[in-house]
Amino acid sequence: MRLFRSRFVQAVLIVALAFVVLRFGIRPPAPWSVIKIYMTVVFLAVLIYVSADADSWRSFVGPIRSTLVDPSRRLVRAALAIVLPILLGYYAYTQAAATPEAPAELRAVHPAPPGSIQFRGKEINISGVDNPLRRDQASFKKHVLAGGETYIKNCVYCHGDNLDGHGQFAPALSPPPADFQDPGTIAMLQEAYLFWRIAKGGPGLPRESTPWNSAMPAWEDRLTEEQIWQVIMYLYDATGQQPRRWETAH
Template structure:
């Protein structure tokens, strides 16, 4: 019990338990980049915890101080002098050694769309553009049904029959196909943004979305403008998501 009262042991325990939680309780496993971020924050919090009053801080430092100067701890001191550099060296090696795996990469998840695009030779406004098929409310079910058919014929193989990005081919691709059920994808975007992504596909990604390795085809060669709007309507309808809208009050500014 006495050992548990030691501030140093408490700090070490908090770090170990936090690491075990982050490493094993999160499924699928959190990427290393996020794990290190979380551990960095826990380390900061632990240091604040042990040093937020002077008694605690002294108690935290005492065993370290004793290890450094106490004549009776010579053996431990020597062991640490060997073990710590070795651990650091091992860490440096793991970081510097060449791995067969490609290095981690970062993609801009929602690259900014251009203001206008060329769609089959005509200018097409993306910024602030609306889905023209929504004007006639009575025809919406018809368009959604047509969109469903287009989806099954063209999109399902990658994006999945549940629209969750787990289609037949999905496992072969990096980056994987978008998961439309995720509230962070189409629910965050306007329909015009989707139009741009569907029409221009992977080849039409802007520079900021490097490394441009999305295999999404540019559907403008295969689908008409109406078909693209229809499939967009289907995506929202089938997932129960709403396209992003913008406040209209600002229009008068």
């Protein structure tokens, strides 16, 4: 147990544990850019911890100084002189080498929605239905603000602050989250279509839409019917897009 009293050993264990948690303990996986940010914070926190007082600092640098100058650790120095350049060279190679990447999955086709869906035991028609909250124009801004709050709490991590699909988790998702700023996404869809997609998520897509799969979870267990309609209103208001209207027979 004396080994674990060393500030150097404690620092190494803290950094290693933090990396393991950030790299393998978060689902969906956090992108490397986010991991680097948090690891920088961990390094700074560890540095503050080991330099809190003179005794703590001596306990931290003691093993390092001993490895560098102690004659009895000549073999350790020789091993480090071989291993460290190899590791640095490998890292430089992995950063510079071209890696094969799968072609991006394009959102060229929107799968056909069902005529109706079950939402918390209630049947909701999708075909021909408009957003019911738009009927109350006096409460329009209130609903948009509420939708924005729901978006920030739940959707921003994937779809991004600018609603462009560049959220923090976006690099880890395939296909990438939808870019709501793109006129080829929500501007082409009715609001009821978005309700279906948000409520049922990727798991609710029909089998024939497999090439256009989605990593989005089903939100029907986390958001109320009103919250989903409010989020939809926020998406259109924030992007300046207009929802597609249902075609009427003449």
